[in-house]
Amino acid sequence: MKHTLSLLLQNESGALVRVAGLFAARHVNIDALTVAATHDPAVSQLTLVLHGDEGTLEQILRQLRKLVDVLDVSSLSLVGGHDGSRLAATPA
């Protein structure tokens, strides 16, 4: 299944490499990637397309949220569906 992720990233040195590296290290292929400026020059917006099952998606979302420069990440394919898809680890 195809998923589209939207990610807000602090514009730090090496931040994009860390995002790309996380996908590589966890064996998830990035099918498409666009990086755009936002109104805040310190923040970039990334849109990533990947395919994988729900488990892969959930793990990649959780791992992305561990990256220090990641401000927010959400799965567009999940928005409005599943509340685990928004920012922050919510307690059970």
Next chain:
Amino acid sequence: MTITQAAHAAPAIDHHPLAGHAMTGAEAIVQVLADEGAGVLFGYSGGAILPVYDAVFRYNADHALPDGREPMPLIVPANEQGAGFMAAGYARASGKVGVAIVTSGPGATNMVTPIRDSMADSIPLVAICGQVPTTALGSDAFQEAPVSNIMGACAKHVFLVTDPAQLEATLRTAFEIARSGRPGPVVVDVPKNVQNATLHFDGASRLAIPGYRARLRAVESARLDDEACAAFFAALMQAQRPLIYAGGGVVAAEAAAALRAFADAFGLPVATTLMGLGAFDSTAPLALHMLGMHGTAYANYAVEDCDFVFALGARFDDRVAGVPDKFAPRAKFIAQIDIDPAEIGKVKAVDWQHVGPLGPALERLTAWGRARGLQPRLADWHAHVAQLKRRHAMDWDRANPLIQPQAVIAAINRHAQGRAIVSTGVGQHQMWAAQYFDFRAPRQWLTSGSMGTMGFGLPAAIGAQFARPDALVLDIDGDGSIRMNLGELETVTTYGLPIKVVLLNNRCDGMVRQWQKLFFKGRFAATDKTLHTKDFIRAAEADGFAWAKRLERNEELEATIADFLAFEGPAFLEVMIDPDAGVYPMVGPGSSYTQMITGEFIASRDATPVETTEIPPTSMF
């Protein structure tokens, strides 16, 4: 300067005495290290880090303690990998952030292994690397390495500081990231011109890392509500055979006391992982010692038999749950608490979960259950577990004329009584130490659990002895592992550390040989060391060990060990052990606990024959 990186001045109330002072970047680094409580630094010098080393020298000269000692000694290893593992040993034994400082290029790349090792075991470190000047970055300059790329893939986080105005805030933030949430190593790469630049110290600034801090706040403030407690106890009260599976997270969270109180209150037996040893007093009646690939047979049988698993700061990794579907097959309910949301349900689906600090969560559950007088009736289960412990007790080949490694550890344990700090290399000796030592408290067991890095033992022991100068620190090592950082033997004597090094010499890479025996029809490719000529005793003597002896006869074991442990200074004991001694029990790769091989000396309860054929190429060593 970008908005998100703007250094935020702190409120005037916590005014730092040096706030507003001009100083160099190097001096600011040393001041932040002092402010963050770095008691001991570990590192090796070089061109790109010289300004920082000079600032450390001057700081120590200017702030000498009344007895003349340096407030922040800089300990020099033989190799930067040693510095990294010393810092890790210091952090593991003390709970504080370990600090290593190295030069650019090869200094930094020699730090990669300890950084990755600390990441894999969630150990808080800050490593400061010198870097070529900003003007030379990217030019393939002398001793330039792409540290932020390399370390970015290995560490919890890495900063490259190109603006001196950010340096102070960056280093302070590095400590915050290293110790918060799930701890880990943070690397700060500092070009030489940034170390030499003049800046205005403010004494309090931090970087804005809003995403990280928001997520951390959410996790750290998470508390169990009544509904969650009720759901937990509803399941626990129905369970007949509940079990706690405690990992390194209990140690990292300083939650051992809360775990003990919970286990005692409701009577749950506790099995710990390799990383969790010491999180629960192994001499306590409810203790099952270690579970997993080389866990005790009784712990693994208890996992097979239990109907409720409570995972605490543990992540069902492949040394515990090699076949996740077959792990705890009779468990009707699995509950999990972890500080890292990504570990919940990662390997095994759970029925109840909580992401938050372990100590408060366990305290809340204990209070909640107590207030309602909840008491699971577990007499049958306790009797069953006691019987497992009796019938399947750890044991070895006691009649063998060759020295058995298990007997050596057991003899040392009788002296140490669960109070020593024990570090290890990686291999059979590591597993025998894990199995046969008692650990009464956390932070006594220092081992490279997830990475399994040979060469960890000696430098980790050095770091631990600096953290706990009065403790008995033992390095239980193997002949292969100790060779990897043998240069650090000299570091032990240079600093006069009373470390006791025990080398269990089987003249081979024993653990690999065990696998070759079991799974490769005894083809001992590249693991036999019988033709190696190293005389470890002379090596230890050459490095200044006044007590260095080789033990070759069983009859001398007790007396030699007593003499060795009684020696006041650094001591080195080489024990020539039976090269055929194996590590049992063993849950082979791809096997379930039912198929555990208990070996000849530990009773197995299962007749299921185990086929030891060639293992599939996908099985991990």
